[in-house]
Amino acid sequence: MDIRKRADGGNRQRGNDEKNEEDKPVTTGEKIKRIRQHRKMTQKELGEAIGLGATGANRIAQYEMGYRVPKGDLLQKIAEALDVKVENFFVSDKSATDIFRLLLWFDFEHTDVFQVDITQLDQTLPPVDVSTTVSRMTQPIQFTGNAVTGTGFESDTPVTVLWTPNGMLNTFLQEWAQRQKEYKDQQITKSEYFEWILQWPDSSDLGGVRQPKREWRRKPD
Secondary structure, eight states, X not given: XXXXXXXXXXXXXXXXXXXXXXXXXOOHHHHHHHHHHHTTOOHHHHHHHTTOGGGHHHHHHHHHHTSSOOOHHHHHHHHHHHTSOGGGGOOOOSSHHHHHHHHHHHHHHSTTSEEEEOOOOOTTSOOOOTTSHHHHHHSOOOXXXXXXXXXXXXXXXXXXXXXXXXXXXXHHHHHHHHHHHHHHTTSSOHHHHHHHHHHTTTTOOTTTTSOOSSOOSOOOO
């Protein structure tokens, strides 16, 4: 499994005063708004659902615009009302799971920055068990391919590969690659892809070996 990052990041020209949208984080308020709209709820409906009463719509608007930030207990109520995992609203790097969730959100907000692909084994080379430190240190690991960033310089730059020897995390990355492909091939909708992210890891099928704990695909009419 590898994650390929485009070095040009879309290569848009920006003036000195222009904001780089790719570096702009998604705020808690923006996440609340995106998920609320995804659920087709009004600000008033969300406010009432979390017990804010008559002033609920105004308070939700303040959260979404960043004028106020909801505290932890209220975020939990918002997550429950929107039927999503509360971790979606946190920015954390305490675990690989936290970082992976950040990558999923970033990928959804900034398409074409990360490309996740599953490597193909070269049958002419002996396989290397990368799950063991000894194997990684004593046996050569080879990644070959024809992918370049196309930065416009005299010679194109090969993509950089980020991979993991962790079997479970590698499975998550493989599933991400599959969801990316399904979305780009229009096999799933943007709404379904977003729902998969919102419910992850409960939405994970671990590469097709289990039924997800939370269904995210839209049921046919």
